Each structure stands twice: as structure tokens, then as C-alpha cells.
Amino acid sequence: MSEKIKDRPGQSEMDRRDFLIRTAKMGVTVGVAAALGVFLHDPFGPRAPKEKPPVALPDFAVPRAGKKMAIATGADRIKTVNGAIQALGGMGSFVTKGDRVLIKVNGAFASPPSLCATTNPVLLAEVVRMCFLAGAATVAVTDNPINDPQSCFSLTGIAEAAKSSGAELILPEESLFTDMSAPGSQLIRDWPVFTGAFKGATKLIGMAPVKDHHRSGASMAMKNWYGFIGGRRNIFHQDIHTFIKDLAVMIKPTLVILDGTSTMVSNGPTGGSVSDLKQTNTMIVSTDQVAADSAGARLLGKTPRDLPFLVKAEQAGVGTSDFESLKPVRVTTG
Amino acid sequence: MRITIVRRITQAFFFALFLWFCICATPGQIFFRLRGWPVNWFLQLDPLVALGSILTTRTLYAGLLWAVATVALTALLGRFFCGWVCPFGALHHLVGWIGWRARSVRERTAVNRYRDTQRIKYYVLLVLLAPALGGLALHLADSSRVDPLGIAAALAILAIAVAASKRADAKLRRPLSLLAGLAVVWASAGWFLKLDGVASSALMTGFLDPIPLVYRSVNLLFLPLADSSVHLVFAAQRHYETAFLTATLFLGALFLNLAIPRFYCRFVCPLGALYGLLGRYALWRVGKKPGKCSQCGLCGSRCEGGCDPAGAIRISECVLCLNCLDTCNDHLMGYNTFRSASGETLSPDLSRRGFVTSALCAVVAVPMLRLDGKLGRNYDPALIRPPGSLAEPDFLDRCIRCGQCARVCPTNVIQPDTLREGLESLWTPALNMRAGTSGCQKNCTACGEICPTAAIRPLSLDEKLGLGSFSQSGPIRIGTAFVDRGRCLPWAMNRPCIVCQENCPVSPKAIYVKESFAEVRNGRLEAASVSGTTVTFSGPALRAHRFETGDFFAAVQSGSLSERRRIVSNSGNSLTLEAGVSPRLVTAAGGKFTLQIRLQAPVVDPDRCIGCGVCEHECPVSGRRAIRVSAEGESRSRKHSLLLK
Numbered sequence A: 001m002s003e004k005i006k007d008r009p010g011q012s013e014m015d016r017r018d019f020l021i022r023t024a025k026m027g028v029t030v031g032v033a034a035a036l037g038v039f040l041h042d043p044f045g046p047r048a049p050k051e052k053p054p055v056a057l058p059d060f061a062v063p064r065a066g067k068k069m070a071i072a073t074g075a076d077r078i079k080t081v082n083g084a085i086q087a088l089g090g091m092g093s094f095v096t097k098g099d100r101v102l103i104k105v106n107g108a109f110a111s112p113p114s115l116c117a118t119t120n121p122v123l124l125a126e127v128v129r130m131c132f133l134a135g136a137a138t139v140a141v142t143d144n145p146i147n148d149p150q151s152c153f154s155l156t157g158i159a160e161a162a163k164s165s166g167a168e169l170i171l172p173e174e175s176l177f178t179d180m181s182a183p184g185s186q187l188i189r190d191w192p193v194f195t196g197a198f199k200g201a202t203k204l205i206g207m208a209p210v211k212d213h214h215r216s217g218a219s220m221a222m223k224n225w226y227g228f229i230g231g232r233r234n235i236f237h238q239d240i241h242t243f244i245k246d247l248a249v250m251i252k253p254t255l256v257i258l259d260g261t262s263t264m265v266s267n268g269p270t271g272g273s274v275s276d277l278k279q280t281n282t283m284i285v286s287t288d289q290v291a292a293d294s295a296g297a298r299l300l301g302k303t304p305r306d307l308p309f310l311v312k313a314e315q316a317g318v319g320t321s322d323f324e325s326l327k328p329v330r331v332t333t334g
Numbered sequence B: 001m002r003i004t005i006v007r008r009i010t011q012a013f014f015f016a017l018f019l020w021f022c023i024c025a026t027p028g029q030i031f032f033r034l035r036g037w038p039v040n041w042f043l044q045l046d047p048l049v050a051l052g053s054i055l056t057t058r059t060l061y062a063g064l065l066w067a068v069a070t071v072a073l074t075a076l077l078g079r080f081f082c083g084w085v086c087p088f089g090a091l092h093h094l095v096g097w098i099g100w101r102a103r104s105v106r107e108r109t110a111v112n113r114y115r116d117t118q119r120i121k122y123y124v125l126l127v128l129l130a131p132a133l134g135g136l137a138l139h140l141a142d143s144s145r146v147d148p149l150g151i152a153a154a155l156a157i158l159a160i161a162v163a164a165s166k167r168a169d170a171k172l173r174r175p176l177s178l179l180a181g182l183a184v185v186w187a188s189a190g191w192f193l194k195l196d197g198v199a200s201s202a203l204m205t206g207f208l209d210p211i212p213l214v215y216r217s218v219n220l221l222f223l224p225l226a227d228s229s230v231h232l233v234f235a236a237q238r239h240y241e242t243a244f245l246t247a248t249l250f251l252g253a254l255f256l257n258l259a260i261p262r263f264y265c266r267f268v269c270p271l272g273a274l275y276g277l278l279g280r281y282a283l284w285r286v287g288k289k290p291g292k293c294s295q296c297g298l299c300g301s302r303c304e305g306g307c308d309p310a311g312a313i314r315i316s317e318c319v320l321c322l323n324c325l326d327t328c329n330d331h332l333m334g335y336n337t338f339r340s341a342s343g344e345t346l347s348p349d350l351s352r353r354g355f356v357t358s359a360l361c362a363v364v365a366v367p368m369l370r371l372d373g374k375l376g377r378n379y380d381p382a383l384i385r386p387p388g389s390l391a392e393p394d395f396l397d398r399c400i401r402c403g404q405c406a407r408v409c410p411t412n413v414i415q416p417d418t419l420r421e422g423l424e425s426l427w428t429p430a431l432n433m434r435a436g437t438s439g440c441q442k443n444c445t446a447c448g449e450i451c452p453t454a455a456i457r458p459l460s461l462d463e464k465l466g467l468g469s470f471s472q473s474g475p476i477r478i479g480t481a482f483v484d485r486g487r488c489l490p491w492a493m494n495r496p497c498i499v500c501q502e503n504c505p506v507s508p509k510a511i512y513v514k515e516s517f518a519e520v521r522n523g524r525l526e527a528a529s530v531s532g533t534t535v536t537f538s539g540p541a542l543r544a545h546r547f548e549t550g551d552f553f554a555a556v557q558s559g560s561l562s563e564r565r566r567i568v569s570n571s572g573n574s575l576t577l578e579a580g581v582s583p584r585l586v587t588a589a590g591g592k593f594t595l596q597i598r599l600q601a602p603v604v605d606p607d608r609c610i611g612c613g614v615c616e617h618e619c620p621v622s623g624r625r626a627i628r629v630s631a632e633g634e635s636r637s638r639k640h641s642l643l644l645k
Helices: A016-040 A077-087 A121-133 A149-155 A158-165 A223-228 A233-250 A289-299 A308-315 B003-024 B041-045 B047-057 B062-077 B080-085 B087-100 B105-111 B116-146 B148-167 B170-192 B210-227 B243-258 B263-268 B270-281 B323-327 B352-370 B392-398 B404-408 B446-450 B461-465 B489-493 B499-503 B583-588 B614-618
Strands: A069-073 A100-105 A138-142 A168-170 A178-180 A191-193 A203-213 A217-219 A255-264 A277-286 A329-332 B285-288 B333-336 B414-416 B429-431 B480-483 B511-531 B534-537 B552-558 B561-570 B574-577 B592-604 B627-630
Touching: A069 A077, A069 A289, A077 A121, A077 A255, A077 A277, A077 A329, A100 A121, A100 A223, A121 A138, A121 A158, A121 A203, A121 A255, A138 A158, A149 A158, A158 A168, A203 A223, A203 A289, A217 A223, A217 A289, A223 A233, A233 A308, A233 B499, A255 A289, A277 A289, A289 A308, B003 B041, B003 B080, B003 B087, B003 B210, B003 B323, B041 B047, B041 B062, B041 B210, B047 B062, B047 B116, B047 B210, B047 B270, B047 B392, B062 B080, B062 B270, B080 B087, B080 B270, B087 B105, B087 B210, B087 B243, B087 B263, B116 B263, B116 B270, B116 B352, B210 B243, B210 B270, B210 B404, B243 B263, B263 B270, B323 B333, B404 B414, B404 B446, B480 B592, B489 B592, B499 B511, B499 B592, B499 B614, B511 B552, B511 B583, B552 B583, B561 B583, B614 B627
Parallel strands: A069 A329, A100 A138, A100 A203, A138 A168, A203 A255
Antiparallel strands: A069 A277, A178 A191, A203 A217, A255 A277, B285 B333, B414 B429, B480 B627, B511 B534, B511 B592, B534 B574, B552 B561, B552 B592, B561 B574
16 A cells, blocks of 8 residues: 555656656645635634633521621630530521532731631631531631741641641642622622632631731721632732622622731731730620621720721621620620 | 773773763652662862862862862872763764764774864863952952961962972973963952942853763753653653753754764863873873884874874873773883883973963853843842852852752752853753742742752751741741732632642741722612512623632622621522621612622731742732732841841
8 A cells, every 4th residue: 555655766757646646645735725714714803801701609608597796705715615606506507408518718927826816726727516416417627818828827837726626727729719709799800719728628717816917907707708818819908998898798608707816916917926915704695797897806906987897897898896786795715 | 891891891881880870860759769879979089179168168078079079089090080981072972983983984084083172171171260360369469358368378489389380391381371460460459449239259160061962962851851751760750941052062962963072072072181181190001012003093093182192192082991902002101100212292282372262261250141130230030049049149159050059950940040140040950930830839948958069058957947946047038929910800800819828838928918808890779679688680681600619799888887797699680699688778878788898918928938938839810920920038148138037
């Protein structure tokens, strides 16, 4: 075969057979080129990218729980968090059998737990324990920290707390982020969101410490959702109040736990010294994140009026800044 | 079991061990993390690292003592390291074997013959070591100026060199006396030319020393590539600059095995050259037993070193692959204490001209490289060395470019440097705040802990942070952050931001803010009516909702009286304020309002800044950052100090 379709060297004249074979091959080449050209032809070139339609994240609120709140006073986080959650009917009224709970901690900085810049690991382990006790099938802990994730989770004690209590740690891998727009959001448009963390989750608990924050006035439960955002998210600091409101509109948690046992009153949100902390012995648990933050603001000596993001979130219908209207249950633990 | 099988198993073992050490060099708690694994072991075994740093620093740092064992074993056994231990050698061996296994005996015998050009590696060794030697000579000259002991030491070394050259065989005498002459030239150069920072030593061996080379190539190139889909070693994708150069050298060296097996080992490797010199008097060496040799030449067909085992075997070239023991049909080849029956050639074959040329080139190379003044007034302020790095000349005396600091750095902020400070900065560590996952972490001292030569000296956390007994000297600073007011959002564009202030990890923060209220563009309005908290305007329409962010204020002023209220919401022609303004003041001001934005502009307190670069990393001006760390104020150099202390 190969002998025949080759031009035979040394033979100057082409015979008919050679001519036909050569013509056929030429025809196939032209045909394939033409077919490919027509098939792949794109007369317009690439068009301007279109923004995708907004996608809502799941609503993790438990409807029958309604809006309620408890404030526990005491120095021992395990006692206060138990006291507060019991006052709200126990973890069982939020987490039921088979639930897959996602806990969003504040693990933003690679600093030790003693500096209270991040979610307290003892408190975290206790909340995970309570979730499992209430029948949770799985508990996952996550954040997209500011400093190097690995260093953050190990230095803050969060990784160890998660591991020892049986929770899974979800690291902010790039593949877990998707570009999306959130409904009702002014600023979260076509921006990477940590959607992979929500996969399969049926309940969401936010756990944040109360901290001073120079730009926004305070970093509490609502600002903690910043860790669900990816990309060069720092540009949102230009309009931080609107952004925090957007976060609160986008994320609908089952519960927020705002830890004001030691409040970072200065040098926030990084802290870095125990002298930045003030013992305030307060644990706030609420289904209403705006109410929780409004109560937390007091620990920093602020009112909702000093924190425009609270006013904005209230206007957007996320919750109430008049937290007393929820008739918070107050408990004192020894 | 055949001896070559034992050799292959040994090579595989050491190569696997090397890979294991590469995998383990991540801080962490699991067993395959850095928790006591001697990840620097191959570097510490390397006598070229030891010798180089002895010449430049006159000390042998910590684990480098291992090199003594290698030297002793080499003196006893010959180049066992090349054929049995070296991970780079094992790779060359493998690639060469793959490339040549199907060729005929004739072809293999031809390619594995000894070539005169194999002497190039001795010149390479000389060129890389001479600058370090220059430093020693210079030091002796320097101290002899003031110190009679120094004069005595210099004279003694000279005398020893002369005596050694007299005793040594003819071929060695010449290089030795030349070496002594070289030392004299350097010493006198140091005496006459007071070129501080120009005529000095440098440790250049790391460019081609196979152990640092294979460490940086595997750790900073292949491991990040191999790990990118599994993330067992690194939590996130690692990025390293100079990947192209690293890859070109490494892969180039590997592919050359297809032209000539063990090309790098035979022609380039300075460590192999050093072993060749050390192994000259080895007690055991490969050679022919007396007996009837059929002169088939098969012993040379699989010779890894190209050492001519059939003829007068070149002991300095023999890498102890022991393939000749296998291939000899007459069973004459052996590893013996006696001389080969067909003779031996001992010394590396260096011509006087070649020796002088390369030595002189190397000696002038350092002053020439440093004529650019990069070590003095013309230093590059963007070059930020890891915390604990020595002052630049001392740093360059020690850094072997192994890349271990860049490998271990948890945030990937330590990068192998490019050619920005000339050849000498290539592959040395430099911080790039944009490349990593964060800046230099406050509570981390990994780079100084791992550095095998103390170019980055080990710091305790107390010393790094300036705590405890170090509170007087303060924290280690690697530079100082400077705000670029032409790019900073609040400073240049009246946009709120202060991400840098938020993220500054120092307590109290090294970045504080200057608060001000700036008038927005076209922000002068005339009120048509004021009722309660709502002010209605005439004139051009405002963009609805634009001033609702919580950062905008409306101010009214008359004389010394003024009131400022936060804007809660706005429509095209009205503002709703947080609280009302006094009607009297509005009337007095003629209804004139100004729209203002509250700005917090970042200011660096150089007294507190440690140069960690977290601010630079987080700055939302993502291209050329609006706050950048610059080398001024770095602890390691008094010459770069910024503040009066």
C-alpha cells in the first residue's frame, strides 16, 4: 500500500493511477481544511463578559425558632455558652438528628488564643460537642483567613479544637470558591464566594469574638462573614458598612454566638497584646445577627448609631438593632 | 549479590531519603512534617559547603561538621559519594542508563572514554572557590596590618604552601605554588587597594554545587508541580520566581546525559572535582589485578566516571560505580589496596595556563561584580532579606542558594531572588510580599532554624519579637513600610480604606490613622429647605444613594460655628441626616452645605514597624502596592538605619 501511494522516484512521467491518487489526497486535504474552517468560523469574536444572574445561598434559619436571644454573664465560656443556649431551648431546638452543621469561626489571624483575635478554641470544641449531642451527623469548621490559612488554624488552636471534638476542618482551597452575585446585594457581584464550604450543610452557626475595628467601628458576628469571601476582598473596605450589610443579607445563619468574654477594645482587629483586651464576661447567642451585634456593640462602648452597618442591615430587614425588643433571656453563671 | 546491585540499592535508598527530606520540610505536627527530620543532611555532608564557608567565615557552622565524615571517607575510599550517595548523581546515572542501554558496546566504550575536557570541572571548582579564598587572604592581610599574630599566620600559611609544593610531586607543585602566589596577590591587593566592600570575598559555590542545586530544583520546582493536584505537602499552590532558570540548569544537566552519560559529573561538577582531589590517596581504589588481560576494553563500556579503567586508570575521575568489576570477563578488575596493574594517573590534569587564567578570572570576578556598588550606597531597597539574615557582605559569604528557607517558609513569601543585584543575588532569598499568601509571620522563625549555613541566623521568638532579655534591643526589623501617598486610596483619591492599619500585627499598631473630613468633588450645595433631619437642595441633582455609605457627612459652617452630621440616605435633591442641624446656623451660613467624606489616612510609625509586609500583602491596590516595605531600618545593617537611636 505505502509503496503505491508514494511517488516513485526516478520515474519522470506520472501514470493515471498516480494522478488519481494524488488528486484524491489533495481533495481530502482541501475538504478537511474547508470543513474545519467553516465549522470553527466565528464571525463576531469574543463578546463582553455578562454578569451571571444572582444566586441565593441557602437559608439556614430554623423557622419555628423565630427571633430570639440570650445573654449569659460569666467568665467561663463553657458555662456561659451552655447557659445561653439552654435559655433558648437547648441546642436541640436548632440542630436536629442528621443535620450537617457548618461553623464559621473567625480564624483570620495567626495569633495564639490568649490574644482573643480569633474564635476561642475551647468554646469551639464545646459548641461542636453540643451539635453532636443534639444529633448532628457531621460538623465542619471553616474560614478563609487573612494570614496564611495553615498557620492561622494551627496557631489559633482552631485546628486542634476541631480535630479533638470530631469536626472536619475545611481549608479555603481555590476550587471551593465560585464567582457569583448575591440577590439584594449592592457590592457582592460576580465575586468569588466560598460556596464549597456550604456544600451539603443544613445548619450554619457563626462564632465570632467582639473586637475593635478602626474602619468599621467593630468586628463582630456580621463582619465575621467576610471570611466567606475570596479574591482581593480588601477593596470592599472602601464601602465597608454597605459591604457588611450585604454580607448579612447574603448569609442567613441558624445561630450566631458572639463571644464577649474578653473584648478586644483597642488595636483591633489584630490585637497582639493582652493589654488590648478587657474582661467583659458576656456571651451573646441569637438567631438575629443584627441584634447580637447591637448587644455586642455595648461591650465596646458603642451604640448601633455609631455603627452604620447595623442601621443599614436593619433597614434591609436582616434583623433588629433594638435587641431589647427580642426580650433577651439573661442568665448568670458562676 | 553483585556489588553493582548493592550500589543501585544504595543509590535508590539515598535518593528516596533525599526526596523524603524534601517532602518533610514543611512545619507541622504530622510525621511527614518538619519535626526533627534532618532535612539538611545532604547539604551538611557536602564538603564544598563546608570548605567554602570555612574560607569565607573561618568557622564551621553546626551540622556542617558532618562534612568531616565525608572528607574522611573520601580520603579512605575515593569518590564513593558520587557513585553511591549523591542524589543528583543518581539521577544522572539513571538518565544516562536509559539513554544508552540499547547502544552497542562499541558505542558505549567510545562515549565512556576519558576526555581531556573532563579537567574543566577542576577549573569550575577553582573559579567558584577562588573568591572565597580571596576573602581569607584578604583577612590575613588585613589582620597582619595590625596584628603580629596575623602576620605570623600569613607567613606560616605561605611557608606551608611552599614546603608542600616542594614535597609534592611535580604535577602538584605547580598548582600549589600558584595557589600560594594567588594568596599573595590577593593579600597585597587588600594591602594596597582600600576598596571597602569591593575587594572582598564571596561564596559562589552554590551556583553549581550539585547538592544545593538539587535541593532548590526539587524543592522549588518539582515538588510544587507534583503537589499542585494533591496538596499533601503544601496547603496551597506554591509559587517560586526564577523557575525558568532553575529548570533550565537542572533539566539541561539531565538531558546532557543523552549526549554523554554523567555529563555533569564528568565535566562540570565542582564537588566531584573536590572529591577527585581528596580521593587521590585513597587506600582502596579500582584497578586491575596482575594477570592475563585480554585487552577487550569491556571494562570501559559502562564506566560512569570516564576514568579509563583499561589503561592507566584516573583515580580522580573514578566515581566507584564498580561497573568494570561486572563487565570484566577475565575477573581482573577489583577494588584493591594495591596499584592497578595497568598503571594509575593520579592528579587532575591541569595546564598551567588554564589554572592561571581561571584563577585570575575568579579573583577579579568579585571586585568586578561588586563595582556596581550594590553592597554600598547603591543597595537595592526592595531587597528584603528574611528575619535574622546577616548584613549583606556576611550574608553573601554564607548563602549557598540551597533554597531551604524559601521551601520552609509557611507563607511562600521568601522567594529565590532574580538577578536584580547582579549575578550574586541569583537564588538568594528575598521577600516578595505580593507573591506569598501573607507577609512574614510574626511568630515564625522557621527560615533561620533551617538555614544550614547561618546566613540567616537562628532567632528565638523572644529575640525576633524583642521580648524578655531582648526588650532593650527591640524586635528584629526586616525593613520599614512606606505609604505611597500617590497611590493610597485615602491619601490620593479620597476613598476610605485603611486595610493596612487593620492588618498590622504589631501591638500597638505600627500604622495609625490621621482622621480628616475632605470635601467631595462638586460638594457645595445650597439648601432650599430644612425640615427636621431632611435637607432639600436646589441645583444639580445628586446621584441617589451615593452618600449613604456611612462615611459621608454634611457640614454647615458660619464663622467659628460649625455642625457636621452623618448622611443616612440621599435622593437626587435631598439628604437625610442622622440628626438635625440648628436652623439658626443654616440661616447664618446662607443655606450653604458642604458634602464631606470622613477619611482615615494611614501613617507608619517607623519606631514600631518591623517590616513584616503584611500591610503590603493586604493592600487593595493590587498592582504596585500603595504601602511597600523598603530595606531602610532593617536590623541587620546599621548603614541602612533610618531613625536616630
